[in-house]
Amino acid sequence: DTGVSQNPRHKITKRGQNVTFRCDPISEHNRLYWYRQTLGQGPEFLTYFQNEAQLEKSRLLSDRFSAERPKGSFSTLEIQRTEQGDSAMYLCASSPSAEGETQYFGPGTRLLVL
């Protein structure tokens, strides 16, 4: 399967703990995106990378959130000092470098903060 993959698929953690999610994009895609989706809502944009450069961050991305894409391939999203409000599905997508191209989504990581 050469689609976008995300790990883990599910994560349960206690409030105050740190969590890290990984996304592996489609190999030839230069752009990588992170979204957050809560129940009954559409995905909300968090941040995106062009190769290893983080080009845009949403105001939703508080100081407790950090994303990296060190070699321009896979990306990690870390949440420090998790809060119950962080419980959501975290989705990763990738696309070719051209503007306006389709974004292909991974299966998501569902986070539950107790």
Added chain:
Amino acid sequence: SQQGEEDPQALSIQEGENATMNCSYKTSINNLQWYRQNSGRGLVHLILIRSNEREKHSGRLRVTLDTSKKSSSLLITASRAADTASYFCATDLYSSASKIIFGSGTRLSIRP
């Protein structure tokens, strides 16, 4: 704030009937996309329509775009049980084509 909003929020139809979902957006766009999401899963891309296109077809899907009204519609013909899912429209911003913004979706249920 949402760029795109789908209407209706929920739709229940009999298998074999056609389903129509609408999306309205606020600002100028470069393109509009429709995605499907089965319960608790990732999003599957259905179709992309560019701002200079008015209609596009893919199998049982037909998408229209009216930039003067800032609206789009998704028609699924001859619906099947497997079409049960949430459907989202997503628009980029003319000023920032890299980011796409999703509406809150239409939940479609197909009754056998």
